Amino acid sequence: METEEIQRLIRHAAEARRHAYAPYSRFPVGAAVLTADGRIFTGCNVENASYPAGLCAERNAVGSAVAAGVTVFRALALCGSTEDYTTPCGLCRQFLAEFRVPVVYCARSEEDYIVMAAEELLPRAFGMDAEKGDK
Numbered sequence: 384m385e386t387e388e389i390q391r392l393i394r395h396a397a398e399a400r401r402h403a404y405a406p407y408s409r410f411p412v413g414a415a416v417l418t419a420d421g422r423i424f425t426g427c428n429v430e431n432a433s434y435p436a437g438l439c440a441e442r443n444a445v446g447s448a449v450a451a452g453v454t455v456f457r458a459l460a461l462c463g464s465t466e467d468y469t470t471p472c473g474l475c476r477q478f479l480a481e482f483r484v485p486v487v488y489c490a491r492s493e494e495d496y497i498v499m500a501a502e503e504l505l506p507r508a509f510g511m512d513a514e515k516g517d518k
Contacts, residue, residue, distance in 0.1 A: 384417075384458060384486075390493040392417050396460040397490070399425035399447065406430060412463040413437055414440035416484065419455035424448040441475040445482055460488040461495075469498050471504060480508035 400413030426443025463469025468489040490496035
């Protein structure tokens with residue numbers, strides 16, 4: 384991906400972070416997923432007093448795309464802390480593997496990010512063996 388396209392994706396993730404509902408952790412996170420057809424869907428973390436009922440930003444963004452009928456992705460940007468790189472939790476790593484998100488940009492800012500390939504996120508990921516009905 385071109386630098387400008389990566390930065391645009393990160394901007395969308397940073398904007399989504401502003402909408403996070405994180406009263407328990409006080410750790411807002413935003414994500415933006417780029418689809419194969421060039422659309423961007425965003426999500427933020429939404430916490431709940433019953434922690435398992437909460438939703439991570441990555442799953443929120445991908446879920447929004449899936450709800451719109453899209454299941455083919457090019458990349459995802461993740462913005463949490465501006466002091467360190469926020470990476471997907473284990474549950475989200477499996478979720479991203481399921482939807483074959485090939486690369487994740489973990490960003491502190493538009494200019495400061497690390498790149499994690501799918502294999503780095505979850506080596507030898509458990510996934511779907513059957514052919515997916517990609518849209």
